[in-house]
Amino acid sequence: QQQVKQSPQSLIVQKGGISIINCAYENTAFDYFPWYQQFPGKGPALLIAIRPDVSEKKEGRFTISFNKSAKQFSLHIMDSQPGDSATYFCAATAQYNNNDMRFGAGTRLTVKP
Amino acid sequence: DAGVTQSPTHLIKTRGQQVTLRCSPKSGHDTVSWYQQALGQGPQFIFQYYEEEERQRGNFPDRFSGHQFPNYSSELNVNALLLGDSALYLCASSLFGTTSTDTQYFGPGTRLTVL
Numbered sequence: 001q002q003q004v005k006q007s008p009q010s011l012i013v014q015k016g017g018i019s020i021i022n023c024a025y026e027n028t029a030f031d032y033f034p035w036y037q038q039f040p041g042k043g044p045a046l047l048i049a050i051r052p053d054v055s056e057k058k059e060g061r062f063t064i065s066f067n068k069s070a071k072q073f074s075l076h077i078m079d080s081q082p083g084d085s086a087t088y089f090c091a092a093t094a095q096y097n098n099n100d101m102r103f104g105a106g107t108r109l110t111v112k113p
Numbered sequence: 114d115a116g117v118t119q120s121p122t123h124l125i126k127t128r129g130q131q132v133t134l135r136c137s138p139k140s141g142h143d144t145v146s147w148y149q150q151a152l153g154q155g156p157q158f159i160f161q162y163y164e165e166e167e168r169q170r171g172n173f174p175d176r177f178s179g180h181q182f183p184n185y186s187s188e189l190n191v192n193a194l195l196l197g198d199s200a201l202y203l204c205a206s207s208l209f210g211t212t213s214t215d216t217q218y219f220g221p222g223t224r225l226t227v228l
């Protein structure tokens with residue numbers, strides 16, 4: 001069922017560094033690509049999302065880069081902070097089927113002070 | 114304004130038993146989706162309810178069933194529990210028909226352990 005592949009599985013970054021998480025998808029019908037942040041004991045929370053009509057979207061320290069031809073997208077966290085330590089999930093869905101969200105397996109990010 | 118709420122927080126059952134999980138959507142939302150999140154994995158879509166009917170279903174057996182009430186709250190029922198059903202069960206609410214899926218909000222989940 002998994003149609004979104006996410007890497008790396010875990011990531012350790014120093015405070016102030018750049019965290020990069022990559023995802024690849026298979027289904028060309030996907031047209032909405034969100035990233036979720038999940039803290040222990042909490043449900044996933046929407047962080048940032050992109051549609052394939054743009055190649056990049058930036059919100060504060062978080063940037064999504066999207067490569068439609070390669071069917072890949074990535075999350076960049078600039079100036080990573082210890083408070084960013086969480087599990088990050090990429091996801092994809094087709095707008096006509098917008099609640100059948102396909103998630104990656106997750107990346108556990110640790111930002112060291 | 115309360116967000117998505119789920120109950121109970123934790124639950125322990127034995128194999129073969131049945132379990133019911135509950136979800137109240139965010140105020141103003143009318144659609145509830147359920148996801149299963151196994152340890153170390155991303156959430157997997159189980160099904161979605163709107164207007165008290167199952168609208169979409171993921172790749173889950175009939176042991177998984179649900180219900181939506183007139184007040185939009187929802188229940189997830191799992192029969193004949195297996196060890197592999199141990200997971201965090203997430204409920205997400207949204208407004209049906211919106212073109213932006215930004216409106217899908219997740220609850221904190223129910224941790225089910227099957228012994």
